[in-house]
Amino acid sequence: MQRRVRTRAIAVVSALGLTGVLGGCGLGGGSSDVTLKLVAADYGDSESNSSEKYWQDLVDRYEAEHPDVKIDVDVYSWNDVDRKVKEMVDAGEAPDLAQIGAYADYAAEGQLYKAGDLLSIPVQADFLSQLTTAGEVNSVQYGMPFASSTRVLFYNKTLFDEAGITPPKTWDELAADAEALKAEGVKYPYALPLGPEEAQAESMQWMLGGEGGYTDITGTYSIDSAANVETFGWLKSELVGKGLTGPVAPGELDRADAFEAFAAGQVGMLNGHPSLMETAKAKGVKFGMVPTPGAEGESKATLGVADWMMAFNENGHRDEIGDFLDFVYSEDNVLAFSREYNLLPVTVSASRTMAASEQDKDLKPFLDQLATSELYPVGNTSWAAVNAAVKKEIGKAVAPNGSPAGVLGGLQAAATRAEAAG
Structure with missing residues (x-):
């Protein structure tokens, strides 16, 4: 797999209060029938634990099972990622997927797919209820929670x-x-x-x-x-x-x-x-x-905070996006991400596994608060x-x-x- 890397060491903070440092890392290569572009935020605090590595592993596994689909990922620091996505959208070059801090403005402009048009029913139903609600604009879910935290x-x-x-x-x-x-x-x-x-x-x-x-x-x-x-x-x-x-x-x-x-x-x-x-x-x-x-x-x-995944409808590819997202939100992948960055799972299945796991006991005080947490009114533009x-x-x-x-x-x-x- 070819890789192109652009790096800027700028420490910043996400909606979750987490620090990321990488400027941009592109993952992807080869040829395929469909290429999905994903722009994602970095949750690491150094190159050694950059989110680039998480996405590299996930993409490698997905593409091995789906040779007709290529996933091209750019990972940016929280200082840059929201701006980068906005610039792409404004230029008429929206990515297929963006994992950033806010979704409501894009949803209000009609630029996003509805979550229900992408995800399988079991996957959409697996989101924690308060995170599903927080991802809605006018009672329709557009924002898919990707990472969460409590206080x-x-x-x-x-x-x-x-x-x-x-x-x-x-x-x-x-x-x-x-x-x-x-x-x-x-x-x-x-x-x-x-x-x-x-x-x-x-x-x-x-x-x-x-x-x-x-x-x-x-x-x-x-x-x-x-x-x-x-x-x-x-x-x-x-x-x-x-x-x-x-x-x-x-x-x-x-x-x-x-x-x-x-x-x-x-x-x-x-x-x-x-x-x-x-x-x-x-x-x-x-x-x-x-x-x-x-x-x-x-x-x-308690305060609950989430960062979001969203899918832009500019390029089509609805079926391919939905299939990839079903993979992204599998229990094993959600747990792997949460454990790597000391975050809380956004799905019921992964939350149950974490709650019962000795490996995750340090996160239990935060997980215990998640069910009664309240989020910012992120669905309001x-x-x-x-x-x-x-x-x-x-x-x-x-x-x-x-x-x-x-x-x-x-x-x-x-x-x-x-x-x-x-």
């Missing part, structure tokens, strides 16, 4: 033992633990990353703990709901205002920096996803993981604009002179405008 509360066991405290189940207990950690000189008793990198994730996790969220049960934006205003009021007065979130203002603290500080033993508690386990282990940090606290008890829901506004503004809600009601009200207005424009 739990990480805590530093050594720092907790020194402070004589136990993991919190409620916000009040979290604040009390943070006070005890501060008294012991911990730099970041609770790390609250509301900086522009991934503020939307930390914000939604706290909103869910206060029984709020970005939208209400009808899917309408409710960013300035009474529950959300109360949540950010509590954060401002009980954590930030009491100096329990460390020396960096939350609006200036990025998730990657918070994770790095946790791995350096400087953070008592923070919300994290599976990749933090490996980072902390590598630095010798003894840590525990518990469900995220809520206002009155353990949060009834307005979400990209709302997401950008949240990243830019929401840290101001907990600033010394900030107004939670004012900042959330401004974001609600921005969301309303984005909805109208879409």
Whole structure:
């Protein structure tokens, strides 16, 4: 198999908060009756575990059984992949398949196949229900989940033992633990990353703990709901205002920096996803993981995040695309990808296997949260604009002179405008 490789070492973050570094790697070669073009994101953090290797193996196996179909794959870093796909689509050269961070804009423009027109019934039915729903636009599934993750509360066991405290189940207990950690000189008793990198994730996790969220049960934006205003009021007065979130203002603290500080033993508690386990282990940090606290008890829901596969209809090839996707979403392939990158399976069959496997016990706390997780409103074409506004503004809600009601009200207005424009 011939290979062409283009590489740029730029570290970036996906919707899952994972880092990828490769600029672009093309996989494919030979001749065949049909060639499918797939553009995919890189989930690795070095060339040694680039997603190029995952796709190389998968394509080799598929093509061995389907000599009349060639799969040509380009793997790009998260810094480049969404832009690359957009440029291809705008130039009238859409790939057959794209595995990227968002699908709704393309679906709204009529550029995607429906999942039901591609996948066999057993494969489509195997997606976890909340991920299927998140992949829908106007109740029709276009986005096929490819990778998922949830959040739990990480805590530093050594720092907790020194402070004589136990993991919190409620916000009040979290604040009390943070006070005890501060008294012991911990730099970041609770790390609250509301900086522009991934503020939307930390914000939604706290909103869910206060029984709020970005939208209400009808899917309408409710960013300035009474529950959300109360949540950010509590954060401002009980954590930030009491100096329990460390020396960096939350609006200036990025998730990657918070994770790095946790791995350096400087953070008592923070919300994290599976990749933090490996980072902390590598630095010798003894840590525990518990469900995220809520206002009155353990949060009834945690943040779920997914990245997406989509199929463009510009080139046809519906049958070939569907057959390849059935292979991609086989249990063995889903498990192999999830295990390689410490992610959660997007299918029921692979989730059951992982839950019962000793090999995957480290991921069990995250897997346990998946069934009750809630995702961003990615089916709304307005979400990209709302997401950008949240990243830019929401840290101001907990600033010394900030107004939670004012900042959330401004974001609600921005969301309303984005909805109208879409």
